[in-house]
Amino acid sequence: MTAVRYTKNILIYVCLIILAVIFAGPFIAMFLVAFQANPVTSARDIFNLNFTLSNFIRVFNESRLARWFLNSVITTGVVTVFGTFFSSLSAYVMAKKDFPGKELIFWLFLAVLMFPAHAWIIPMFIQMSRMGLVNTYWPFFLSGTSSAFGIFLLRQYIEQNVVSDILEAARIDGCGEFRTYFHIVLPTIIPGLITLAIFLFIQWWGQFMFALIMTTSGDMYTLPVGVALIRGVAQSNLRFVMATTAVAVLPSIVVFIFFQNYLMRGVVMQLD
Amino acid sequence: MRKASRVLVLTLIAAVLLSNVAFAKTKIVQWSFPMLENEMEVLWKPFIEKFNEIYPDIEVQVEILPWAGRDERMLTAVVSGNPPDVVYLNEFFLQTFASRGALEPLNAYISEEVLLSRFPETLLSTGKVGDNYYLAPMLTGVLGNVYHREVLEKAGWDINNLPETWDEFLEFAAHIKKWADENGEQVWPIAYSASMETTLNMSWFPILWQAGGDIVTEDGKKAAFNSPEGIAAMQFVKTLADNGYIPESLITSGRGDDYFLDGRVAMIFGVDAAGIAGMRERDPEFDSYAVVGPILKGKERVTYTTLGAWAIFKNANNAEAAAKWIEFLTSPEINVEYNKKTGYMSPIIGAPKLFADDPLLGVLEEQVIYGRGGMTISQERRVMDVLKRAQQAIILGEASIEDALRSAEQEVNFILR
Numbered sequence: 001m002t003a004v005r006y007t008k009n010i011l012i013y014v015c016l017i018i019l020a021v022i023f024a025g026p027f028i029a030m031f032l033v034a035f036q037a038n039p040v041t042s043a044r045d046i047f048n049l050n051f052t053l054s055n056f057i058r059v060f061n062e063s064r065l066a067r068w069f070l071n072s073v074i075t076t077g078v079v080t081v082f083g084t085f086f087s088s089l090s091a092y093v094m095a096k097k098d099f100p101g102k103e104l105i106f107w108l109f110l111a112v113l114m115f116p117a118h119a120w121i122i123p124m125f126i127q128m129s130r131m132g133l134v135n136t137y138w139p140f141f142l143s144g145t146s147s148a149f150g151i152f153l154l155r156q157y158i159e160q161n162v163v164s165d166i167l168e169a170a171r172i173d174g175c176g177e178f179r180t181y182f183h184i185v186l187p188t189i190i191p192g193l194i195t196l197a198i199f200l201f202i203q204w205w206g207q208f209m210f211a212l213i214m215t216t217s218g219d220m221y222t223l224p225v226g227v228a229l230i231r232g233v234a235q236s237n238l239r240f241v242m243a244t245t246a247v248a249v250l251p252s253i254v255v256f257i258f259f260q261n262y263l264m265r266g267v268v269m270q271l272d
Numbered sequence: 273m274r275k276a277s278r279v280l281v282l283t284l285i286a287a288v289l290l291s292n293v294a295f296a297k298t299k300i301v302q303w304s305f306p307m308l309e310n311e312m313e314v315l316w317k318p319f320i321e322k323f324n325e326i327y328p329d330i331e332v333q334v335e336i337l338p339w340a341g342r343d344e345r346m347l348t349a350v351v352s353g354n355p356p357d358v359v360y361l362n363e364f365f366l367q368t369f370a371s372r373g374a375l376e377p378l379n380a381y382i383s384e385e386v387l388l389s390r391f392p393e394t395l396l397s398t399g400k401v402g403d404n405y406y407l408a409p410m411l412t413g414v415l416g417n418v419y420h421r422e423v424l425e426k427a428g429w430d431i432n433n434l435p436e437t438w439d440e441f442l443e444f445a446a447h448i449k450k451w452a453d454e455n456g457e458q459v460w461p462i463a464y465s466a467s468m469e470t471t472l473n474m475s476w477f478p479i480l481w482q483a484g485g486d487i488v489t490e491d492g493k494k495a496a497f498n499s500p501e502g503i504a505a506m507q508f509v510k511t512l513a514d515n516g517y518i519p520e521s522l523i524t525s526g527r528g529d530d531y532f533l534d535g536r537v538a539m540i541f542g543v544d545a546a547g548i549a550g551m552r553e554r555d556p557e558f559d560s561y562a563v564v565g566p567i568l569k570g571k572e573r574v575t576y577t578t579l580g581a582w583a584i585f586k587n588a589n590n591a592e593a594a595a596k597w598i599e600f601l602t603s604p605e606i607n608v609e610y611n612k613k614t615g616y617m618s619p620i621i622g623a624p625k626l627f628a629d630d631p632l633l634g635v636l637e638e639q640v641i642y643g644r645g646g647m648t649i650s651q652e653r654r655v656m657d658v659l660k661r662a663q664q665a666i667i668l669g670e671a672s673i674e675d676a677l678r679s680a681e682q683e684v685n686f687i688l689r
Binding site for chain 1: 301348354
């Protein structure tokens with residue numbers, strides 16, 4: 001019996017290792033090429049590493065990567081912080097308050113999730129264009145800080161983790177709505193907030209189409225658009241392209257590595 | 273006294289307003305897509321400076337957008353009624369925008385006489401719908417065949433006797449294959465990509481045209497490839513694949529550059545100036561072994577020519593100023609400078625040979641005369657996808673040539689209905 005179990009475990013681990021290599025392989029190859037001093041013309045050149053930082057130095061010197069990085073930090077940062085906060089406010093109301101039409105409003109929020117981005121991007125662009133907000137950070141802020149997904153996710157979390165009796169007790173003790181929210185609800189749902197923040201960060205850090213539509217000025221591009229621009233002119237220079245891509249994906253990888261438990265929890269919360 | 277001061281104030285306000293009007297610049301926005309690294313400094317700033325010496329009252333703002341997502345970006349701008357004034361378009365975008373009435377006819381601003389004196393009529397006609405010209409050609413690029421001198425020497429084939437026709441090429445391929453098999457070499461005669469990512473403009477379409485066939489009928493309303501010529505063109509590709517002349521991996525993915533740079537193919541099919549520049553960058557020794565060979569001939573000697581052109585969008589802020597900018601960009605002096613820097617060929621009549629000293633691009637430049645443009649129908653990409661699938665099914669033996677082309681014909685006719 002034990003031998004069967006061991007064999008089973010070994011097989012499972014072998015499969016997992018193979019899957020890990022398949023999924024991590026492209027990322028490893030990307031970093032190896034980005035740090036490669038010699039031209040890369042075939043797969044074997046990737047592993048014959050002659051280490052250099054010059055590709056990264058060149059990327060920062062010859063493109064506006066630093067500016068695009070800053071734009072990505074600003075847009076993703078604001079969207080992540082405020083999107084998480086505003087979603088939690090709405091989610092709290094949806095989870096713990098009763099008012100006429102609540103369910104309808106909640107289902108309308110959910111309906112937003114059913115629309116693919118291509119369905120609303122043109123009306124959104126027209127709106128932003130008429131407001132004179134194209135080529136500014138505002139389309140990102142206005143669109144990103146209201147997240148139907150975030151409201152759905154946090155409503156589940158609040159319903160499961162915030163006990164209504166405590167809210168009632170706080171109210172009896174004289175706490176107003178905002179005080180109850182800030183002192184009782186917010187500290188309780190921090191793990192849920194972190195999970196949502198990670199989702200928003202990953203979603204907006206890699207957001208290409210929205211950023212492409214809302215910006216036309218090189219100074220306002222975010223990293224995904226900037227990387228696409230560089231790929232367009234330097235596609236034959238693999239080291240240059242990979243160095244650019246590495247800079248673009250590194251924050252997402254770091255966030256994933258450090259917060260993967262929260263991401264898993266988020267997936268489970270959606271299933272609940 | 274009060275009246276006099278009121279008049280003075282009003283006069284001052286009027287003067288300020290009028291001076292603003294008098295010195296206000298007409299602003300035009302151009303969208304282009306990246307051709308060079310550091311393009312703004314190398315290309316556009318000097319051009320704008322020169323233009324402003326002639327037209328100081330027109331401000332030109334060039335915005336460089338990524339190639340990726342350009343269809344969506346341009347369509348969004350057009351549909352929202354907020355497009356740029358001038359845009360870089362390839363010929364296959366013509367119907368997409370012209371059929372929506374989204375483009376201004378160039379001949380409304382630049383006389384037909386000037387246009388015809390500047391560009392070859394065949395090229396200019398590529399951008400013509402009805403009686404109007406919508407595209408002002410800026411660049412052309414022709415597809416050629418590049419042979420590997422070292423591979424040919426090892427295989428004992430005379431580099432000065434490169435194939436001119438399909439039959440000669442099949443003979444050449446058989447020779448290379450035989451040599452590789454006998455010597456245990458991992459070398460194939462040709463790098464021909466049939467992957468879904470490779471545009472058929474750079475693979476099967478030139479072969480179809482060489483067979484004397486065409487993709488769609490002249491009016492663009494029906495498929496034309498299911499013909500004896502289409503079958504012959506597909507048969508040619510299938511023969512290459514069935515005889516093991518093409519590396520198997522290229523049938524489903526990738527391009528042939530790696531194979532060529534590694535000396536594992538004798539010839540790479542469908543390389544343009546940008547492709548040569550890319551391989552040169554990857555291997556500084558590229559010129560020592562690369563040789564541009566003749567355009568192959570089936571019934572005809574023909575290859576694909578890309579066309580890059582300028583167009584004016586309908587809702588342009590100032591179409592007249594946009595036309596002046598386009599006229600400036602397509603003037604012989606500026607056009608030649610542009611193409612010299614971007615590595616393309618000039619479409620201007622009588623333009624000097626830009627690459628006469630270049631052993632590879634110089635030959636390609638001579639081959640421009642064999643070039644023809646791709647489809648200009650708005651469903652171009654969808655039609656191409658159908659044919660890419662058909663080609664793969666044929667090569668992989670999942671369908672006979674006749675069945676695959678018949679089925680593709682039905683699908684394409686449905687798309688074009």
